[in-house]
Amino acid sequence: MPVRRKVLTWGAAAAATPLLAACGEQAGAARLTKQAPRRDGQKVNLVFWTWVPLQKAVALWNKTHPDIHVELQIVPNGLNGGYQKIHSSLKAGSPPDLAQVEYHTIPEFMLVNGLTNLSKYGVDKLKDQYVDWQWSQGVFDGQLHAMPQASGPMGFYYRKDIFERCDAEVPSTWDEFRAAAIKIKKRAGGSLIGSFAPNSALWFAAFSWQRGARWIRTEGDTWIVDIDSEASREVADFWDGLLRDELVLAMPDLTSGWYRAAQTGRMASWPGPQWGDALLRGNTPGTKGKWRVTTLPQWEKGDNASANQGGSATAVPQGSRHPVEAIEFAHWLNTDAKSIDLLVEAGYGWPAARIDLGDSALGKPDAFFGGQRYNEVFQESDGNVDTSWKWAPTTSQSFEHIKDAMGRVAAGNGTLVEALGDIQGRFIDDFKAKGLKVRSA
Amino acid sequence: MAATAHSPSKTPSAGSSGATGSTSRNARRSARPDGAGWYFLGPFLLLFLFAFVLPIGYAIYQSLLTVERSGPLGLGKPGVGFAGLENYTLALQQADFVDSFGRVLLFGVVQVPVMLVLALTLALMLDQLSNRWAGLLRASYFLPYGIPGVIATILWGFLYVPGISPITEVLGSAAPDFLGYDNVLWSIANIVVWEFAGYNMLIIVAQLKSIPQELYEAAKIDGAGPWQTALRIKIPLVRPALVLTCVFSIIGTMQLFAEPLVLKVLTPAVTSTFTPNLNAYNDAFANANIHLAAAKAVILAIVACALSFGFLSLVTRKQRRQR
Numbered sequence: 001m002p003v004r005r006k007v008l009t010w011g012a013a014a015a016a017t018p019l020l021a022a023c024g025e026q027a028g029a030a031r032l033t034k035q036a037p038r039r040d041g042q043k044v045n046l047v048f049w050t051w052v053p054l055q056k057a058v059a060l061w062n063k064t065h066p067d068i069h070v071e072l073q074i075v076p077n078g079l080n081g082g083y084q085k086i087h088s089s090l091k092a093g094s095p096p097d098l099a100q101v102e103y104h105t106i107p108e109f110m111l112v113n114g115l116t117n118l119s120k121y122g123v124d125k126l127k128d129q130y131v132d133w134q135w136s137q138g139v140f141d142g143q144l145h146a147m148p149q150a151s152g153p154m155g156f157y158y159r160k161d162i163f164e165r166c167d168a169e170v171p172s173t174w175d176e177f178r179a180a181a182i183k184i185k186k187r188a189g190g191s192l193i194g195s196f197a198p199n200s201a202l203w204f205a206a207f208s209w210q211r212g213a214r215w216i217r218t219e220g221d222t223w224i225v226d227i228d229s230e231a232s233r234e235v236a237d238f239w240d241g242l243l244r245d246e247l248v249l250a251m252p253d254l255t256s257g258w259y260r261a262a263q264t265g266r267m268a269s270w271p272g273p274q275w276g277d278a279l280l281r282g283n284t285p286g287t288k289g290k291w292r293v294t295t296l297p298q299w300e301k302g303d304n305a306s307a308n309q310g311g312s313a314t315a316v317p318q319g320s321r322h323p324v325e326a327i328e329f330a331h332w333l334n335t336d337a338k339s340i341d342l343l344v345e346a347g348y349g350w351p352a353a354r355i356d357l358g359d360s361a362l363g364k365p366d367a368f369f370g371g372q373r374y375n376e377v378f379q380e381s382d383g384n385v386d387t388s389w390k391w392a393p394t395t396s397q398s399f400e401h402i403k404d405a406m407g408r409v410a411a412g413n414g415t416l417v418e419a420l421g422d423i424q425g426r427f428i429d430d431f432k433a434k435g436l437k438v439r440s441a
Numbered sequence: 442m443a444a445t446a447h448s449p450s451k452t453p454s455a456g457s458s459g460a461t462g463s464t465s466r467n468a469r470r471s472a473r474p475d476g477a478g479w480y481f482l483g484p485f486l487l488l489f490l491f492a493f494v495l496p497i498g499y500a501i502y503q504s505l506l507t508v509e510r511s512g513p514l515g516l517g518k519p520g521v522g523f524a525g526l527e528n529y530t531l532a533l534q535q536a537d538f539v540d541s542f543g544r545v546l547l548f549g550v551v552q553v554p555v556m557l558v559l560a561l562t563l564a565l566m567l568d569q570l571s572n573r574w575a576g577l578l579r580a581s582y583f584l585p586y587g588i589p590g591v592i593a594t595i596l597w598g599f600l601y602v603p604g605i606s607p608i609t610e611v612l613g614s615a616a617p618d619f620l621g622y623d624n625v626l627w628s629i630a631n632i633v634v635w636e637f638a639g640y641n642m643l644i645i646v647a648q649l650k651s652i653p654q655e656l657y658e659a660a661k662i663d664g665a666g667p668w669q670t671a672l673r674i675k676i677p678l679v680r681p682a683l684v685l686t687c688v689f690s691i692i693g694t695m696q697l698f699a700e701p702l703v704l705k706v707l708t709p710a711v712t713s714t715f716t717p718n719l720n721a722y723n724d725a726f727a728n729a730n731i732h733l734a735a736a737k738a739v740i741l742a743i744v745a746c747a748l749s750f751g752f753l754s755l756v757t758r759k760q761r762r763q764r
Contacts, residue, residue: 027508027519084726198709221513260604396727400713407709436515
């Protein structure tokens with residue numbers, strides 16, 4: 001009998017564990033960042049989660065900085081698993097010391113108190129070395145919460161040979177884009193001007209951004225959602241027309257099928273971000289020399305509005321024991337000239353550091369783009385990005401609504417213009433579900 | 442899961458009526474258990490507690506909480522508060538979540554019978570074959586089960602994507618859009634059938650092997666051909682195996698996750714709320730709302746439980762009536 005009593009006692013103790021845990025229950029990060037004391041000569045080990053192949057730059061750092069070792073761990077990109085991993089590690093109290101976080105996801109991690117306030121560790125003195133608007137992507141309440149790493153100013157990648165063969169003019173406005181699309185469909189024998197990517201809300205957002213829409217604003221302590229605006233409707237209507245007339249492929253971008261279309265010339269152009277260069281180069285080697293880059297087509301003739309697709313920061317998740325060393329590494333990674341060259345090679349995007357194009361690998365002529373100094377286009381584009389654009393702290397959820405709507409439209413059900421109102425309503429519901437103050441514009 | 446633990450113990454007892462005498466003798470002895478019993482039960486109880494009771498309790502507890510936000514724009518340090526059943530009402534108000542149940546139910550109604558009929562047919566055919574060939578075929582039908590679901594889906598994904606798929610290459614414009622809105626659910630069903638038909642077949646084959654040879658001999662003497670033997674003897678006698686595989690399949694259907702998650706990358710037709718499980722996963726890890734996700738997971742468990750127990754009681758009631 002004593003045995004039985006013992007078993008019951010242990011059972012009761014185990015059953016009570018969740019109740020005890022309740023006392024310590026908290027939202028967001030289970031552990032807060034605290035600098036661990038460090039003796040002279042003590043070696044520090046940092047763990048860095050990213051999906052950009054930064055191995056070479058990290059190897060260079062480890063060679064030149066023997067006292068701080070960085071262990072690079074490649075995770076799935078963004079919402080394909082990387083963020084899920086960061087969220088669970090925050091909750092579990094075992095985050096990495098550094099993590100790649102896209103600009104549009106920073107507010108979301110702020111909302112769960114997931115990022116270390118880097119201003120506390122003296123990061124502000126580095127501000128002058130970064131592009132202003134990229135720096136401000138990580139600033140909340142005047143404090144920096146993520147080191148800017150790279151952005152994705154947009155340009156227009158196109159197949160020079162196909163455009164020439166079809167006698168189509170390289171478009172400088174979206175109207176001309178449509179005209180070229182009609183020509184290419186008629187004359188290219190199976191090629192279309194490009195694809196509509198129903199899987200990329202970021203890509204669709206970029207065009208609204210370029211048109212002057214502002215999806216999210218803040219007024220005092222209230223978030224204001226304005227997706228169903230005049231500017232967004234114009235963009236939606238434009239793509240509706242292209243889809244209706246079957247002038248573009250409706251195909252998720254950056255997938256195997258999409259790369260196949262780029263390889264075979266089924267897709268003659270791509271309005272895409274600067275970091276797309278490495279993807280084209282790596283996935284369509286057979287088309288070397290046939291691609292060129294020019295400015296993103298404009299909504300009004302003579303304008304020079306640009307947009308940004310993607311871009312990331314190097315953040316220090318809440319719970320790190322080495323924020324000072326992490327900042328030291330992140331700063332080196334994103335500003336050191338040798339590091340930037342290695343990063344550019346790995347295709348990480350447009351640098352967040354102020355750089356001189358001529359001094360960097362970015363300024364060299366490129367054989368894949370027929371010897372063009374194509375990054376000059378992106379440098380100009382970077383300067384023309386409207387930097388007042390803001391992201392919602394519910395971006396992951398909200399993007400899903402856009403993707404669902406775009407997918408349905410791409411499959412021939414309804415129009416994007418009709419979908420915008422529905423998306424706006426769902427955006428607002430997402431805010432409410434998070435317990436935030438929100439209203440429609 | 443609860444249903445899986447029960448079904449094997451239920452099904453054999455239905456067939457063997459001779460066991461009643463021994464159970465009553467056991468019952469008398471177990472009225473006064475000695476300590477040794479606990480040593481045997483201990484490992485099971487411990488595992489059961491830590492792997493089963495605790496996580497479920499924790500999920501239910503989490504589902505009753507909510508995050509409270511403070512500060513301008515809600516970016517201040519968040520706290521956790523008691524929400525009662527708020528998460529449950531929120532989950533049930535989400536049309537996407539309710540729709541996802543409709544989707545897996547439709548999926549199950551079509552996919553489970555197709556798979557089980559296929560498994561039964563394969564099993565009956567294997568039973569007719571000579572032993573040497575049967576072993577080889579059994580192994581090859583079973584092979585897909587050895588391939589993880591994620592790999593299987595990637596593999597089929599390549600066969601579905603237009604431009605890469607050899608199927609669309611051969612069929613040309615006659616090829617269906619496997620990843621389109623109307624078809625993607627059945628494309629997933631195809632993957633699941635491919636993965637599990639062989640596994641279910643194996644369970645049925647095992648039951649077929651346990652049928653006493655005398656029954657066949659008797660049937661032969663009565664003049665039954667292979668068709669009649671199959672219909673009158675084999676199928677009725679593998680009924681317990683069919684019930685078991687059907688319960689497994691119902692639970693598996695409700696838990697549909699890996700296949701849509703992998704296909705999601707390839708097509709916009711698979712949304713992040715495609716199945717209840719995917720929906721809960723998305724809330725927990727992408728939207729960082731584990732409390733809502735816990736509520737959804739609990740709802741899913743209740744529905745899965747109700748469906749599998751409902752099916753079992755339906756089947757056993759019929760059995761009882763037949764007797």
